[in-house]
Amino acid sequence: MEYARDASPNGYYVANLDTYGGNSGSAVFNAKTGVIEGILMRGENDYVYKNGCRVSNVCASDACRGEDVTKLSSITSSFQKASPARAEAPATVAKASPAFEMLKTISPEAN
DSSP states (O other): OOEEEEOOSTTEEEEEOOOOTTOTTOEEEOTTTOOEEEEEEEOSOSEEEETTEEEEOOOOTTSSOOEEEEEHHHHHHHHHHHSOOOOOOOOOOOOOOHHHHHHHHHOGGGO
């Protein structure tokens, strides 16, 4: 199960994610809401040597360094500061995509 391990660092959080090199820049979604929470930036070593072979580095949930995810709020806050003053519109909640809604029906842990 993926989750935020440490949300205290300024501008990013450390998460447990199943990622590999090349995934950097990918959106990181909230598994319960389907809303984008951040952008994957860097993480654990992908492979280790075991018995003379390179294999996927599998870490326990509380082991290894985890992956760093830039908080979307740290990116969007600068846009909000730069935008001209305007009348406040009512807050809206982002709706999950149809694909995410379908995923929830086949993956109970996402509920």
